[in-house]
Amino acid sequence: MRVFFILFQVLVWFIAAISPRRKKATELRFSAGAKGWELLAINEIYLSASEWLSPEKVTKVVYRESLSVRDELGACSHFFYDAGTGYDQSKSGLKRKLSCYFRALKICLVGALRGITVIGFISDFGNRNLRVAGFIATAGEGHIVTSTSPRAVPPRFLLHKRISGPTLMPFSVKTVESINGNQWQDRERLISFVGTPYGVRANFLQEISEACAEAGLEFSVFGRAGPTGERVSNGEYWRIHTNSTFTIALNFPQPAATGEIVDFPEVENLVGRVTEAVVAGCCLLSDMPAGIERLLRPHEHFVPIETPDDVIEVLLDYSKRPEFYETIARSGRLQAEALAGTAFFWNSLNTALGKHAMF
Numbered sequence: 626m627r628v629f630f631i632l633f634q635v636l637v638w639f640i641a642a643i644s645p646r647r648k649k650a651t652e653l654r655f656s657a658g659a660k661g662w663e664l665l666a667i668n669e670i671y672l673s674a675s676e677w678l679s680p681e682k683v684t685k686v687v688y689r690e691s692l693s694v695r696d697e698l699g700a701c702s703h704f705f706y707d708a709g710t711g712y713d714q715s716k717s718g719l720k721r722k723l724s725c726y727f728r729a730l731k732i733c734l735v736g737a738l739r740g741i742t743v744i745g746f747i748s749d750f751g752n753r754n755l756r757v758a759g760f761i762a763t764a765g766e767g768h769i770v771t772s773t774s775p776r777a778v779p780p781r782f783l784l785h786k787r788i789s790g791p792t793l794m795p796f797s798v799k800t801v802e803s804i805n806g807n808q809w810q811d812r813e814r815l816i817s818f819v820g821t822p823y824g825v826r827a828n829f830l831q832e833i834s835e836a837c838a839e840a841g842l843e844f845s846v847f848g849r850a851g852p853t854g855e856r857v858s859n860g861e862y863w864r865i866h867t868n869s870t871f872t873i874a875l876n877f878p879q880p881a882a883t884g885e886i887v888d889f890p891e892v893e894n895l896v897g898r899v900t901e902a903v904v905a906g907c908c909l910l911s912d913m914p915a916g917i918e919r920l921l922r923p924h925e926h927f928v929p930i931e932t933p934d935d936v937i938e939v940l941l942d943y944s945k946r947p948e949f950y951e952t953i954a955r956s957g958r959l960q961a962e963a964l965a966g967t968a969f970f971w972n973s974l975n976t977a978l979g980k981h982a983m984f
Contacts, residue, residue, distance in 0.1 A: 630760065630784045633730075637765040641737040649740065651983050653678055654701035656686040657710050665859050666748070666897050667707065672797035674705075677971040678983060694731040703742045703983055706732055706762045708755040718884025722754050729758035733765060742981040743767035744974070750778070750790070750894065751878050753886040760784040768977055772894040774916035782888055789977050791895035791916040793961070795970035796904060801962055804905055805867050816871040816910075816940060817845040819862060820898060824880040832933035833873070842940055845869070866905035870943070870950075873936065874898040876914040895920075900965045903927065903957035908950045910936055920964055926957040 655671050662668065662685075675683045686697055688710050698704050711728050713721060736743045745759035750773035759769050764785070771790035775783060816837070822830050830846060837844040847857055847865055857865070866872055876893040893914035899921070902909045909927035911917070923929040928950070930936055943950050963969065975982045 626757075627781075627784065630764065633761070634764045634785075637733055637737045640734065641740070641765055644738050644740065649700070649702040651678065651682050651703070652684060652699075652701040653682060653703045653705060653983065654684045654686060654699060655705045656688045656697050657707055658688045661707065661710055662687065663856075665862065665901070666794055668859075669794065669796045669800060670705070670746070672800065673795040673967045674971060676797050676799070677967045694728070694735050698732065698735050698739065698741055700739070701741055703744060703981075704732070704736060705744050705746060706759070706767075707746045708759045708762070709748070712755065714882070721884060725754050725758045726761060729761040732762045733767075736762075736767070737765050742978060744978075745769040747771045748894070748897075749879060751887045751889055751892060752881075753888050756782070756888070757784070763787065766981055768974070768981075770974060772896065773892060774895075774914070777892045777915035778889055787977070789974060791914065791920070792970060792973070793895075793900045793920050793965045794897045795967060796900070796965050798967055801904060801966065804863055808867070808906065812870045813868040814845050814865075814870065815843055815943075816873065816936075817847065817865055817869040818873045818875075819847045819857060819865050820875075820896075821848050822846065825877045826875045829875060829877075829933060830873075833936050836933050836937045837940070840937055840941065842937075862901075863905060866902060866907055869905075869907050870954075871910055871940070872898070872902040872905070872907040873930075874902055874909060874911040876912055899927075900961060903954075903961040904965060906954055906958045908954040909957055910939060921957065921960060925953065926960045928953060 653674055657667050671683065671685060684701065688697065712725055716724060732743060743763050745763045745767060747755055747759040747769060750756055750771045763769055767787065769788045770792060771788060772792065774791050775788045818830060834844050874896055876896050878887060878890050878894060881887040893912065895914045895917055899909065899911055903921070903926065910930050911927050912931065913923070913929050921927050928939055
């Protein structure tokens with residue numbers, strides 16, 4: 626794989642070198658399917674970019690299978706490529722992989738011909754198809770943003786080194802200001818989890834639920850019934866968080882779906898719920914994915930947990946000294962406002978782009 630990738634890189638560099646270059650006005654273009662634009666993460670990345678760069682320099686594209694890559698990229702200077710866009714789970718394993726790789730290859734080649742810098746976004750870095758597609762799309766001089774620490778990944782899986790991660794998901798200033806995360810008193814729920822229970826995560830949550838029941842504590846779980854189930858709406862999602870004193874984030878990798886391969890399953894992703902919980906002013910209970918301490922400090926911005934017993938210990942301790950956990954929640958909220966705000970994410974990415982920076 627590495628030999629083929631290096632040969633492909635050389636081809637891309639050659640195409641970029643012989644292609645006529647002209648000075649372009651900065652335009653950052655986002656593409657996602659109709660369902661993708663319903664996702665909180667994609668929308669907030671787009672909105673935060675609009676605030677940071679200015680709305681007239683950020684373009685939203687609704688992806689559909691009939692849309693050519695040439696039209697999808699247009700004449701932009703930078704293209705934000707979500708490896709999950711156009712990823713057809715209904716296809717067989719081999720067809721799915723080849724389709725995913727071919728789309729990434731076309732994006733890379735069109736980008737090289739037109740002088741477009743590709744920014745790859747991979748939320749599930751362990752998924753082989755999505756990860757390799759991200760490397761293909763950014764093979765020229767693009768950059769990858771991911772929720773996984775590249776330092777925790779075995780080097781043989783990294784096809785180039787232009788990777789930033791883990792990162793807290795950016796939020797628009799408008800969204801952060803609209804969330805009533807500063808109100809700590811009188812929250813309706815003691816502790817909640819919002820998401821899809823699967824694999825190790827489901828077992829962990831079941832143990833917490835049983836332990837809470839024994840201790841006479843209420844534990845609320847909201848989420849989809851499996852990967853294809855109905856999602857909690859974005860509005861309801863925020864209402865749950867802002868009405869919960871504690872929220873749990875579990876960063877366990879998703880189990881491999883049929884026809885998928887998950888490499889390095891022992892490496893955890895920094896899930897978006899980490900950012901969302903602290904923005905909402907919850908006291909976050911989370912395990913420790915690699916790199917989280919660079920962004921949120923344990924015992925200052927969140928409470929680290931390893932076992933269900935740790936969760937029960939925190940909840941019982943809360944009844945004795947609620948002000949201690951309120952301090953952690955408020956510190957986490959302030960840190961999130963600083964790091965998940967518009968400027969930090971985009972300024973860090975822009976610096977990483979080097980000579981291909983947006984300005």
